[in-house]
Amino acid sequence: MxxxxxxxxxxxxxxxxxxxxxxxxxxxxYNLDLLEEHAKTIKQSLPVFCRLYYAVKANPEKEILKTLEPIVDGFDVASQGEMEKIKSISNKPMLFGGPGKKKKELEAAMDSNVELVNVESFHDLYRMEELAKLQQIKLPVLIRVNLSENVSESHIRMSGVPSQFGVDERDIPQLITEALQSDHVEIRGFHFHAMSNNLDAEAHLHFVESCIQKSLRWKEEYQLNTPIIDIGGGIGINYWDPASPFDWAHFTDGMHRLNEAYSKEDLTLFLEIGRYMAAxxxxxxxxxxxxxxxxxxxxxxxxxxxxxxxxxxxxxxxxxxxxxxxxxxxxxxxxxxxxxxxxxxxxxxxxxxxxxxxxxxxxxxxxxxxxxxxxxxxxxxxxxxxxxxxxxxxxxxxxxxxxxx
Ligand SMILES: Cc1ncc(COP(=O)(O)O)c(C=O)c1O
CATH class of the missing domain: 2.40.37.10 (Lyase, Ornithine Decarboxylase; Chain A, domain 1)
Incomplete structure (x- = not known):
């Protein structure tokens, strides 16, 4: 590779x-030449409906961030600390998510180059609505979904299982309904980060298509604008057998097919890649x-x-x-x-x-x-x-x- x-x-x-x-x-x-080459390969192999974000949590060293900055479209941050790190090296957009957001962090996100904030619960929604009202803004958000079904065989899963992440898929209709009544929160799409270290490219494609279908169904049902679909990260490194890596070529071939299959929908898919980028x-x-x-x-x-x-x-x-x-x-x-x-x-x-x-x-x-x-x-x-x-x-x-x- x-x-x-x-x-x-x-x-x-x-x-x-x-x-x-x-x-x-x-x-x-750290071999930053290798990182640069790898990041460019990832970026160039993705179809046009994808935007590539780097998940800062995988490695927030300044030299890593500066090497990736010219290549990626933006950064996925999970704390105010990560926001500050990105602000010190880049003007590119950030996505902010995490299950336990502090008021100060939400305020910092609203003051920074944060493009979208994940809503991970009803309480999250109410807090964001209140803070955005105080600031007299309309906050663009992604609703983080914890899917009802199992999404992979990965041994670390945040979705398809009970977890502290996101909103149970069964509660999504209620959350959308409430968010639509809000004057200060704007639903821009859905966030599906679901697993860690998935090694099965076919399973990942299956997961992506199911995220697309669910998002389109909610779009239709609730008359939403075309949603952003954030599929998160989760692409794995085969620590057990590095000679048999995640089949990136198979994955990107499939992504190109999905791009064509859904071309009429004018979709945007966000990827937030951490491990596969930096390991x-x-x-x-x-x-x-x-x-x-x-x-x-x-x-x-x-x-x-x-x-x-x-x-x-x-x-x-x-x-x-x-x-x-x-x-x-x-x-x-x-x-x-x-x-x-x-x-x-x-x-x-x-x-x-x-x-x-x-x-x-x-x-x-x-x-x-x-x-x-x-x-x-x-x-x-x-x-x-x-x-x-x-x-x-x-x-x-x-x-x-x-x-x-
Ligand atoms: C919301 C979110 N996005 C992206 C990532 C990055 O995942 P990975 O390093 O598996 O690509 C994580 C990792 O925990 C995450 O929580």
């Missing part, structure tokens, strides 16, 4: 660190401090762990990794290591939950080798509990045009 060689620059970085310092290596390494450009790099056997199982212990990359511990998966061998060993004692065996790769925290790789085969791993955790650019550093045990934070390294920023 992505052709830029990413190992070369990480290679240089690791070699440089190992010659210049005795400190065990620990860093997030691949980031690598978490962490040095092995120790290798040992315990109760018959091999463990490699890192200078780092789930306080930097929480995702594999949260999902109880093995994160895709690669052992980067460092041959030099100058200590006066023997070097612990294993060859051709399974290993569990754990972090430096005092908890057995601090595990990034569970019982996976390695050709070799020794103390002082470095582990590269690929696909760590989304929901990596920012979702992790950085300060547990007060270890120093990893270095954050950004490379653009092959040069450090």
């Amino acid at each position: 992505i052709t830029i060689e990413k190992k070369a620059t990480i290679d240089d970085y690791i070699k440089q660190c190992k010659t210049e310092s005795d400190e065990p290596l620990c860093a997030y390494f 691949e450009c980031g690598t978490y790099v962490s040095e092995v401090l120790d290798v040992k056997k315990n109760h018959g199982k091999n463990y490699a212990v890192l200078r780092g762990g789930s306080h930097h990359l929480r995702l594999p511990a949260a999902w109880k998966i093995s994160h895709p990794f690669q052992v980067y061998s460092i041959d030099e060993w100058n200590e006066p004692f023997s070097r612990p290591g294993i060859e051709g065996e399974n290993v569990t790769i754990a972090g430096e925290l005092c908890t057995p939950n601090d595990v990034l790789v569970r019982d996976e085969f390695v050709e070799s791993v020794r103390a002082r080798d470095v582990i590269l955790f690929h696909y760590a650019g989304a929901y990596g550093w920012t979702i992790s509990h950085h300060d547990f045990l007060s270890h120093p934070h990893p270095q954050q390294v950004f490379v653009k045009n092959g040069e450090y920023m």
Whole structure:
């Protein structure tokens, strides 16, 4: 899918660190050239009825946002903090959503470049109506729907199941009716973000078409203007088998077919992509401090762990990794290591939950080798509990045009 060689620059970085310092290596390494290329590919492959928003929550680092800014149509933000981050680098529009909006956040959204706000409950609607009335504006909103039926096999679902997100589809008629009576809230469409890490392109297309059909039905029934249809994000990364990724080409072929099939409707579909956009450009790099056997199982212990990359511990998966061998060993004692065996790769925290790789085969791993955790650019550093045990934070390294920023 992505052709830029990413190992070369990480290679240089690791070699440089190992010659210049005795400190065990620990860093997030971002290849912004890869990110730029990937974002352009995503944007160019979508049909004209799509608008591409970046879901800031996946990775809000300024360098990531600045790299994406010229390519995307706007940003999906979930807090005032994210709004401020976008305002500091862009004038592009924002969509603001989240289940627990504060008054200050809604006011900030009304004062900022926020194009649309998600209504996630009746209470949300009443609060927005009141605030918009005070400001004497008509607030454009999307109604976030929690669909009645199951939408995918993804293991994290926000829709089609009971959740804190959106309005139950069965209550949507009532919500539309009330919103239509409002003088200060204007329904501009529907928001359907429903799942996380979906790997099935066909299922995603099926989901998109069902969002289109439902939106058109509500449009007809309630005489709405042509609704914006926000299908959210949820496109997955195959952490279990990166060689079999989400079939983006199949998905976009299907999106082009939908564009043609519904061309008379003059639809606009919003995508809010986070994980699929940012995951691949980031690598978490962490040095092995120790290798040992315990109760018959091999463990490699890192200078780092789930306080930097929480995702594999949260999902109880093995994160895709690669052992980067460092041959030099100058200590006066023997070097612990294993060859051709399974290993569990754990972090430096005092908890057995601090595990990034569970019982996976390695050709070799020794103390002082470095582990590269690929696909760590989304929901990596920012979702992790950085300060547990007060270890120093990893270095954050950004490379653009092959040069450090
Ligand atoms: C409303 C909304 N939109 C978009 C996203 C981004 O999803 P993903 O990172 O799976 O693309 C999320 C993620 O939680 C979300 O809550």
